[in-house]
Amino acid sequence: MMTDQVTLNVAARFLSENDKYLILTHAHPDGDTLGSAFALCSALRRMGKKANVICPDEIPKKFSYLTAEGNQDFEPSTVISVDVADPKLLGELQEEYGNKVQFAIDHHGTNVGFAKMLYLDAKSAAAAECVYRVLKEMGAEITPFIASSLYTGIATDTGCFKFSNTTPDTHIIAAELMKAGADYDEINRVMFEVKSRGRLEMERRVLDCIEYVGDGQCAIVTVTQKMIKETGCDSSDMDGIAALPRQIEGVKIGITVREKVDGRWKVSMRTFEPYDAAAICQKFGGGGHIRAAGCEFGCSADEAKAQLKAVVLELLR
Ligand SMILES: [Mn+2]
Structure with missing residues (x-):
């Protein structure tokens, strides 16, 4: 239409x-x-x-x-x-x-x-x-x-x-x-300001699993359904989790890879200049804004992250 x-x-x-x-x-x-x-x-x-x-x-x-x-x-x-x-x-x-x-x-x-x-x-x-x-x-x-x-x-x-x-x-x-x-x-x-206890526990676990790519210019965190269940977080508790990686000094591209209930992986990307999050996510069939975008993967988390890392490394070079 x-x-x-x-x-x-x-x-x-x-x-x-x-x-x-x-x-x-x-x-x-x-x-x-x-x-x-x-x-x-x-x-x-x-x-x-x-x-x-x-x-x-x-x-x-x-x-x-x-x-x-x-x-x-x-x-x-x-x-x-x-x-x-x-x-x-x-x-x-x-x-x-x-x-x-x-x-x-x-x-x-x-x-x-x-x-x-x-x-x-x-x-x-x-x-x-x-x-x-x-x-x-x-x-x-x-x-x-x-x-x-x-x-x-x-x-x-x-x-x-x-x-x-x-x-x-x-x-x-x-x-x-x-x-x-x-x-x-x-x-x-x-x-x-207000955070649930589940949210704080989620932040602790997320910070535990950070992966750095390209000399620390990209940080990737992974959130599994198991983490969501064990912390008792609901969807609003999860708001802004995708913003955590880019709080780290030197990070230009922050990526959160999150497992959906259907087992697919939803990627949220936040970037700083000169990196275009929408352009990166479009390579994987996603989209969004220049500083905040997303895409999805049906493969395993490791495979999704490997594909993301390859594209990110190419850009950071
Ligand atoms: Mn809006």
């Missing part, structure tokens, strides 16, 4: 003219897809529309405040997605909705164009920034709930305004959300 990339104005008009929205998030939901979805849902309801959010996986406990407004009972007729770059990322929802998305709001330059209509701003650090612009264009009131939801998306996708995707506009929008009543201190505490 060819996608029609639209302006803010057209995006706002589409949302004003339609009704009975089903808002899809991506699988393994993060703060951005959830914050964007629940903010948009709340704003549409305040315009007198019917709207629900549907998430392919269970929503991690720490995001439960985003679900405070509950579900409405209606038959959806307009399917939209937020922060979803590829229908594959819809997980369990792909089969039913993958080719039915009428409108997508996204900030991934790698968006494959699966929706009929797309509002995309690849310079935005978070999809929540795009949703904020659409809501302003619609003249929607930014309530404290909407502000907190959007702030959650922006804070989490920027690692609390620390990642290089953070722009002056990111801060301007965050400031507007603070003015509108976002509960920023509590959100940042829950997202960035």
Whole structure:
């Protein structure tokens, strides 16, 4: 399906003219897809529309405040997605909705164009920034709930305004959300300070298994299902584990190889200049952003790591 990339104005008009929205998030939901979805849902309801959010996986406990407004009972007729770059990322929802998305709001330059209509701003650090612009264009009131939801998306996708995707506009929008009543201190505490005991134990084990490649310019860690089971970590406990390798001095390419429940290996890569994580992951059929990308392997972890190491060594040379 060819996608029609639209302006803010057209995006706002589409949302004003339609009704009975089903808002899809991506699988393994993060703060951005959830914050964007629940903010948009709340704003549409305040315009007198019917709207629900549907998430392919269970929503991690720490995001439960985003679900405070509950579900409405209606038959959806307009399917939209937020922060979803590829229908594959819809997980369990792909089969039913993958080719039915009428409108997508996204900030991934790698968006494959699966929706009929797309509002995309690849310079935005978070999809929540795009949703904020659409809501302003619609003249929607930014309530404290909407502000907190959007702030959650922006804070989490920027690692609390620390990642290089953070722009002056990111801060301007965050400031507007603070003015509108976002509960920023509590959100940042829950997202960035609080760790479960399982998470701390996971960090200890991950640090135990670091492998260095190319004179320490690349660090690789491996997370197995056994480690996840033994530490009792859930998916939100695992958030940011992929950022651990690049905290090491001298590391330019940080790689986390994680076993999925189906036995496949999911690779998360974080890089510093001049290395392009998306370009590396594309060699293995994956993709993402220039500083953060991913791919998957169906072989053994050792084989996957051997292939990754070969490509990384070539680049570091
Ligand atoms: Mn995002």
